[in-house]
Amino acid sequence: MVYYFFYLCTMNTERKTKINRLLQKQPSGGLFFSEWMYKHGISYELQRRYRETQWLTSIGTGVMIRSEDEPTIYSALSCYNKQQDKHFHIGAMTALDLQGHAHYIPVGKQTVVVFSPKNETLPKWLLNREWNVILRAFTTQNFSENLGITEDEQNGFSLQISSLERAFMECLHLAPEYYNLTDLYYVMETLNGLRPNLVQQLLEDCKSVKVKRLFLYMAEKSEHAWFKYLNLEQINLGNGKRALAKNGVYNAKYQITLPKDLIEYE
Numbered sequence: 317m318v319y320y321f322f323y324l325c326t327m328n329t330e331r332k333t334k335i336n337r338l339l340q341k342q343p344s345g346g347l348f349f350s351e352w353m354y355k356h357g358i359s360y361e362l363q364r365r366y367r368e369t370q371w372l373t374s375i376g377t378g379v380m381i382r383s384e385d386e387p388t389i390y391s392a393l394s395c396y397n398k399q400q401d402k403h404f405h406i407g408a409m410t411a412l413d414l415q416g417h418a419h420y421i422p423v424g425k426q427t428v429v430v431f432s433p434k435n436e437t438l439p440k441w442l443l444n445r446e447w448n449v450i451l452r453a454f455t456t457q458n459f460s461e462n463l464g465i466t467e468d469e470q471n472g473f474s475l476q477i478s479s480l481e482r483a484f485m486e487c488l489h490l491a492p493e494y495y496n497l498t499d500l501y502y503v504m505e506t507l508n509g510l511r512p513n514l515v516q517q518l519l520e521d522c523k524s525v526k527v528k529r530l531f532l533y534m535a536e537k538s539e540h541a542w543f544k545y546l547n548l549e550q551i552n553l554g555n556g557k558r559a560l561a562k563n564g565v566y567n568a569k570y571q572i573t574l575p576k577d578l579i580e581y582e
Contacts, residue, residue: 343472347395376441394473411483512545525554
């Protein structure tokens with residue numbers, strides 16, 4: 317009996333030690349994926365016991381959080397990428413906002429834009445959970461996967477986000493459906509520190525003629541110093557006209573029809 321009691325105490329201590337070591341691997345708000353835990357020495361049976369004893373709470377098939385923890389969309393994406401070898405990144409206006417270049421303060425819930433490679437989709441547990449944000453997920457092949465992607469830290473979690481250069485081009489990709497073109501031009505006016513080498517790479521790599529023409533039009537109109545370092549001859553702007561606004565004004569150089577207020581803005 318004494319031996320059995322000692323055995324139970326030893327087992328409980330080992331379990332607590334394992335879970336404590338595991339919890340220390342993530343800041344508050346982290347997610348724990350079942351396969352990742354198993355690789356770190358936490359058996360599936362032990363995971364079940366942690367849930368039963370309320371050390372962990374399941375929020376979806378094979379994904380858990382510390383009980384009473386409140387993960388954010390950023391901590392969730394960070395853990396999902398790292399533990400499941402995924403490649404989602406924060407982009408467009410959300411990435412600009414995180415780097416201090418939002419044009420205006422949004423009213424209500426924050427909109428978080430997430431991009432993924434063509435062969436990856438956000439799981440149901442992430443899409444169906446209330447993150448207190450408006451989540452917009454897009455799949456795009458406009459750029460090579462890692463070009464113009466950088467890292468940002470949010471509350472201790474490393475996050476993949478678009479650089480300012482790529483983020484603005486992603487905004488143009490989503491305009492005018494999701495972003496007003498004139499509002500985006502106001503943002504372009506603040507981007508006087510863009511890196512011409514990266515801008516050149518992105519424009520040469522970009523598969524969207526619309527994005528390239530809009531970017532160059534706005535950059536030239538803004539008279540940024542870095543614009544003169546671009547080699548426009550190496551950028552394929554395609555053929556034919558593009559109408560991006562009803563009853564707009566045609567710009568002959570870039571063969572695009574734009575909103576009148578944007579053309580006339582000084």
